[in-house]
Amino acid sequence: MAELSLGFVGFGEVSFCISSGLRDEGLSGICAYDVVLGSGTLYEENLRKRANEANVILCDTPEELFRSCKVIVCAVQAPYAGHAAKSALSHMSAGSLYVDVTTAAPAEKERWEKEFQARSIYFADSAMMGPLTINRHKVPMIASGCGASLWQEKMVPLGMKIDVVKGPAGDGTRIKLVRSVFMKGLGALLVETFLLAHRSGLEDVVLKSISATVDQLPFEKTISRMLGADMIHAERRAHEVAESIALMETLRLKPVMAAATKERLELSAAMGLKDELAGLAPKTIEEACSVWDRKNYR
Amino acid sequence: MAELSLGFVGFGEVSFCISSGLRDEGLSGICAYDVVLGSGTLYEENLRKRANEANVILCDTPEELFRSCKVIVCAVQAPYAGHAAKSALSHMSAGSLYVDVTTAAPAEKERWEKEFQARSIYFADSAMMGPLTINRHKVPMIASGCGASLWQEKMVPLGMKIDVVKGPAGDGTRIKLVRSVFMKGLGALLVETFLLAHRSGLEDVVLKSISATVDQLPFEKTISRMLGADMIHAERRAHEVAESIALMETLRLKPVMAAATKERLELSAAMGLKDELAGLAPKTIEEACSVWDRKNYR
Incomplete structure (x- = not known):
């Protein structure tokens, strides 16, 4: 019996990657349960092969898993996370830890946490912030909720990378989703920009120009500058983007990001802040946020 | 008579800002012509006041302007740039310089350059890369075309900031328009991200997380990494952005940039490169561009 009794509910890609990484760190006795067990399907067959490969013990019922493990990681598909939580709640013992790594809705996770807390079970919302197949158990994660520190204490010695953030369960997932708007948007924006640059034969000069601008300031400063400038220059910028679209x-080329940029700039311009602020842009993110609140910006 | 005989065709905001800046640098004898002259309208009255303020001599006809100045800056509204170029072409003398700072279409500017070259007149396409009202004549500009170096040589001693880029007239404007897709998109993306972060009560942690990621690498490296990763991870990312949209x-909040991100990612995913490249992302921008060409990506 391993010192840490760890179990996965749902044994798909996430559980397989993390558990095989932890096995390589020397952790034994990892357990798992998945609904396909007992179905006699090809899914079950493949799952048993993977469990065998990762040296994971399969439990016949969820009850068996929840009762025999002190730390449960829930890695089912998002729509089934609520069902898994409810089942865990009935069978886990006080003092144990339940960690939801699904992409279920933040508000739901916040609600579940309260139910687990009411039965003295620690609950953590832990969001993966990078590709799992490459990083396996070392995928950067953030964790929030009453069980976040316990999850970090137990797993970091086994090579996992867990940053604890303050706030209720739900916040871990919220941070991931907000961050994704930016990071994935940045990727899509770069694709569209360099597709245009390339078709114009200008990728080198555009690369240098954009890089020089971004590298010029710490990005925190660029962010606060841009949020403020948007309030003053949105209307003019919307016209300029129209020329890029042309x-x-x-x-x-399909102006997907460029058309959205124009639309977002028009929404900003419609706040009418250029005249109201007499051309003086807010200098901090806090100030910008309070202007958005006042204008009920959406 | 000043050493540099400089004239503006079109005396609107652009010409006024640049000429008043150059006057403060000590340049005298700046001339200008505008179609409103002689109209007897309020526009003409205001224009005469501004010309007086900037110490600019107004010419009665375009011919007079084009014949008396060795350097002509065309700053009319974009739809009239072709007309101005044609008129200049008939009246300017060999060896003089015509600089188009309008936002007329790059392909048009490329065409005009050839006509000017055929009459031994230098032609430059010079694009403004920042706000004019604050910077006046010091607004950062890029210039392309056969007259770009001459334009730089003549004006940099007077405080102007002109970067010459190789390539025909048209490229200056093209670089500006391609750059705008990114810079204005980045602004719009930050607005939407921080609007969401703020409404989720997470602006501080999101600020730190995003800044740390962007500041981690020189931006050139981030660009090439992201262009390659898009080819492998677009499909998964489109699903993740759908969660952010939810x-x-x-x-x-209106998911404008987020919805466009999802659409662009779906276009990338439709190339089917994940399997074709067997999960191996191109490492350079050049490689990424050649994949786009092969797939006729739009």
């Missing part, structure tokens, strides 16, 4: 159309 | 909707 260029994309002559090259038969 | 969160925005629960907060009644």
Whole structure:
């Protein structure tokens, strides 16, 4: 019996990657349960192969898993996370830890945490912040909720990378989702920009120009500058982006991000802040947020 | 008579800001012509006041302007740039310099350059890369075309900031328009991200997380990494952004940039590169561009 009794509810890609990584760190006795067990399907067959490969013990029922493990990681598909939590709640013992790594809705996780707390079970919402297949158990994670520190204490010695953030369960997932709007948007924006640059034969000069601008300031400063400038210059910028869109159309490129940029700038311009602020942009993120609140910006 | 005989065709905001800046640098004898002259309208009255303020001599006809100045800056509204170029072409003398700072279409500027070159007149396409009202004549500009170096040589001693880029007239404007897709998109993306972060009560942690990621690498490296990763991870990312969009909707925020991100990711995913490249992302921008060409990506 391992010192840490760890169990996975749902044994798909996430559980397989993390458990095989932890096995390589020397952790034994990892358990798992998945609804396909007993179905006699090809899914079950493949799952048993993977469990065998990762040296994971399969439990016949969820009750068996929840009763025999002090730390449960829930890695089912998001729509089934509520069902898994409810089942765990009935069978786990006080003092144990339940960690939800699904992408279930933040508000739901916040609600579940309260139910677990009411039965003295620690609950953590832990969001994965990078690709799992490459990083396996070392995928960067953030964790929030009353069980976040316990989850970090137990797993970091086994090579996991867990940052605890203050706030209720739900916040871990919320941070991931907000961050994704930016990080994935940045990727999509770069793709569209360099597709246009390339078709214009200008990728080198555009690369240097954009990089120089971004590298010029710590990004925190760029953020606060841009949030403020948007309030003053949105209308003019919307017109300028229209010219970029016209260029994309002559090259038969689809202005997806550029069209959205124009729309978002028009929404900003409609706040009418240029005149109201007399051309003086807020200098901090806090100030910008309070202007958004006052204008009920959406 | 000043050493540099400089004239503006079109005396609107652009010409006024630049000429008043150059006057403060000690340049005298600046001339200008505008179509409103002789109209007897309020526009003409205001224009004459501004010309007086900037110490600019107004010419009665375009011919007079084009014949008396060795350097002509065209700053009319974009739809009239072609007309101005044609008129200049008939009246300017060989060896003189015509600089188009309008936002007329790059392909048009490229065409005009050839006509000017055929009459031995230098032509430069010079794009403004920042706000004019604050910077006046010191607004950062890029210039391309056969007259770009001459434009730089003549004006940099007077405080102007002109970067010459290789390539025909048209490229200056193209670089500006491509750059705008990114810079204005980045602004709009930050606005939408921090609007969501703020409404989730997470602006501080999101600020730190995003800044740390962007500041971690020189931006050139981030760009090439992201262009390659897009080819492998677009499909998964589109699903992840859908979760962010769901969160925005629960907060009644409009997912403008996020919806476009999802659409662009779906276009990338439709190339089917994940399997074709066997999960191996291109490492350079050049490689990524050649994959786009092969797939005729739009």
